[in-house]
Amino acid sequence: MDIIYEIRRRHLVQKQTISAIAREMGISRPTVRRHLKTVEEPRYARVQPVSPKLGQFEAQLTQWLELEAKLPRPRRRSAHRLYEGLQELGYGGAYDSVQRFVKRWKASHHGPKLTEAFIPLEFARGDACQFDWSHEQVELAGVLQTIKVAHFRLAYSRQMFVVAYPRETQEMVLEAHNRAFAFFGGVPARLIYDNLKTVVDAIFTGKERKFNRRFLCLANHYLFEPVACTPASGWEKGQVENQVGNVREWLFTPLARFASFAELNDWLAQRCRELAQRLHPTQSERTIAACFADEQPLLRPVTATFDGYVEDMMRVSSTCLVRVDRNRYSVPASAAGQAVSVRRTADHVHVVADGELIAAHPRRYGRDQLICDPWHYLPVLEKKPGALRNGAPFIAWELPKPIQLVRDRILKQPKGDRAFVELLMLAGEAGLDALTVACELALECGIISAPVVMNELRRLIAPHLPAAAIAVPDGIALTMEPLANCQRYDYLLGSTNVH
Structure with a gap:
């Protein structure tokens, strides 16, 4: 604009000729004539730069943009992610070329994006x-x-x-x-x-x-x-x-x-x-x-983690279940019909009665799932042993292989349901590991019945007596210790060959 001003001032005020102005300022006479007609500030239309390196990749980029325009906004890739995708295909140009192309494509298909004004914010450390x-x-x-x-x-x-x-x-x-x-x-x-x-x-x-x-x-x-x-x-x-x-x-x-x-x-x-x-x-x-x-x-130090549960009061159903988020979880049979506190966290479901934790389950997501602990139903099973075969908690119960083999054999025997329930009741006190060992011992000896397994189980859980010496009074001490003589049994049987 300063050149235009100088040309117009010399010609219109100082009355210099076009040739003189061109000679003194070192520009052509057509340029002087053009600037003499200029009154407003000249505006130049920006020419969009070409992207020669985009070339063969322009079709691929266009295809991606058309496909992703049909996707939900969260799943569309940004210009930078599209640029990285082109690089994997061998594109060696600059990111600016991709960015300008994406901007032009979106403006032509969706219209220009309006910019909203905001106020910059500042925050102190730890605030x-x-x-x-x-x-x-x-x-x-x-x-x-x-x-x-x-x-x-x-x-x-x-x-x-x-x-x-x-x-x-x-x-x-x-x-x-x-x-x-x-x-x-x-x-x-x-x-x-x-x-x-x-x-x-x-x-x-x-x-x-x-x-x-x-x-x-x-x-x-x-x-x-x-x-x-x-x-x-x-x-x-x-x-x-x-x-x-x-x-x-x-x-x-x-x-x-x-x-x-x-x-x-x-x-x-x-x-x-x-x-x-x-x-x-x-x-x-x-x-x-x-x-x-x-x-x-x-930052303020964390001294203890918050117990982040959400609590609801519920009544336990007659089938010993509580409903949480459209799924059902079991509780001990002793709580059937009672009001309990159900505490749910992101990972677990805890059931509390009278201030004590009575059941805990990993939380499941989805709908209409049944999450049962078979041990919760043992008191009911003791009174109704027939439910062992078709009871939902026991059908999906993954028992150790030795227990499964023994169970299948015992259930085929007369009154096998009640016999196996008695084993489970004893295992509720001794633990499933002890019952597994007892079943392994029964399988080894080849005699598989509830009394044999129970005998093995009781021997495993029986307390070991300390090997302490017995104090004998001095007055009843033996002067001659008896000797083992197996021929005495022959004498009792009436044998005459006793030496």
């Missing part, structure tokens, strides 16, 4: 941690399923922690906090949430909230302040909102495959440590791990 859930797809034990992932992010250092669960119920929330605080090695002063139902029971005007009572027990145990965001204001915990998208790209695209939740969560924790080696987004000269090392000493 805040943000929490959120996301839904991801993984393959566990060969089955494709949607899982729930709990996200934690320390707002100062950007250190993250993620853990996966089958659902996002309250016991999962409590257990996720225990894992996160153990991973961080401490507790921040505040935790920021959106208004999820497992945390907030009611939303009032402004920032006032009614938090869930069980969740407040967690906050009281670890002494952190829960903060709920304004509804529909995700920017108040924007770091963890952004983390959800990044984790989906980094960890769950392409599809993650593991044998169980335990293996998946071990891998997620390891990846969180590895990703902490990246540069901090605002302190570009330091890594996230270095910033976390500064923040970690300011």
